[in-house]
Amino acid sequence: MTDAERLAERFGAARPRLRRIAQRILGSAADSDDALQESWLRIDRADGAQVANLDGWFTTVVARVCFDALKRRGRRREDLSAEDPRSEIASAASGERPEEEAVLADTIGIALKILLDALPPAERVAFVLHDTFDVPFDDIAAILGRTPEAARQLASRGRRRVRGASAGRDAMTQRHDELVRAFLQASRSGEFSALLALLDPGATLRADAAVTAMGGAAYWQSDRLEAGIEGAEAVARTFLGRARAALPAFIDGEPGAVWMHDGELRVAFRFRIAGDRIAEIVLVADRDALARSVVER
Incomplete structure (x- = not known):
């Protein structure tokens, strides 16, 4: 088996977890598939022979691709006026497969989807990676281009927003x-x-x-x-x-x-x-x- 074949095999084995990460960050089954495809293209072009922790590398690449996608999504919505029919393209893409989107909503929970959608991209990535997938803050910092302490603060802010008000209601x-x-x-x-x-x-x-x-x-x-x-x-x-x-x-x-x-x-x-x-x-x-x-x- 060649190095390229081994790399593809390892990526395939890690794909279910990577897809869960992408879905949780992006909130869309269709967008997560696009992110995984782009991630694999980046990984396939890189030299993975010297990478000691392939699973960690895969997670880093996928998370960076998702982070970039969140930022592009926000810029597209800001740049286009409400009257411009293209303003709905970013949202429409995630509805191309309604059955998959419904399953994703059930898996994540509509409440959490609402809360995650309200988070800025960096907070969303930091919170999801750390609190859901136990990614260390040093790795999150490298993904976001921040210090580990800044990554910790981003995850903390996201956590506070998601927890919201107390569940106890008078x-x-x-x-x-x-x-x-x-x-x-x-x-x-x-x-x-x-x-x-x-x-x-x-x-x-x-x-x-x-x-x-x-x-x-x-x-x-x-x-x-x-x-x-x-x-x-x-x-x-x-x-x-x-x-x-x-x-x-x-x-x-x-x-x-x-x-x-x-x-x-x-x-x-x-x-x-x-x-x-x-x-x-x-x-x-x-x-x-x-x-x-x-x-x-």
């Missing part, structure tokens, strides 16, 4: 969560009277500029989203039959909802509740604001 928070869930169900079912009953008479709905930029005015059929829609009846009519894809979530410890597209957190629904009624709903799509939020399913 009675008031649980009641507010029930209100939000009931509101979302009434919205999906088109139950106007139920929506109205859950809203404060002076309830308001507003959205940030990023929601408008992604076509929010057309979807919600209102050009007053940024200025604010006022009154329970107007808010109820705006939500009637909509929010079908909104998933209940805790946002910075408070009950709310999120909308994801192809595994990416795109919109956070923040609710303010007063007197056992929903007083305000704010739709947030600004990427920096989403990145700063701790989202927990």
Whole structure:
């Protein structure tokens, strides 16, 4: 057996673990396959005969490829305007095989996918490699081009974001969560009277500029989203039959909802509740604001 054949055999044996690493970092079965293919091309072109720890080398190469892919993904989304049809290419790629994406979501857990998608690339890579795959901080530092201490801090920040608020909820928070869930169900079912009953008479709905930029005015059929829609009846009519894809979530410890597209957190629904009624709903799509939020399913 030649050196090239031995290298290919070892890579094949390591492939299941490497694919799990790529899937956890990228959150997409299709993207992880692309990352493994690119990684193998890099490894095949390199001289692996002098590498003492092949498995460690494979992990390093795959993680670097994934890290670069995360950064490119972010740059593409920032460079293209919301009106540019190419702005959805990066997301659409991960939906080319919906069956595989569904299996991946079940394996990782939709809650963890939401949380990981909110992490900056370096935090995401450091957290996943260390906390899930026990990769040493010295190796993570080499992958990210940071010091071991910086890599430790990145993983720690990612860990804090993922853990989020305490799992223990007081009675008031649980009641507010029930209100939000009931509101979302009434919205999906088109139950106007139920929506109205859950809203404060002076309830308001507003959205940030990023929601408008992604076509929010057309979807919600209102050009007053940024200025604010006022009154329970107007808010109820705006939500009637909509929010079908909104998933209940805790946002910075408070009950709310999120909308994801192809595994990416795109919109956070923040609710303010007063007197056992929903007083305000704010739709947030600004990427920096989403990145700063701790989202927990």
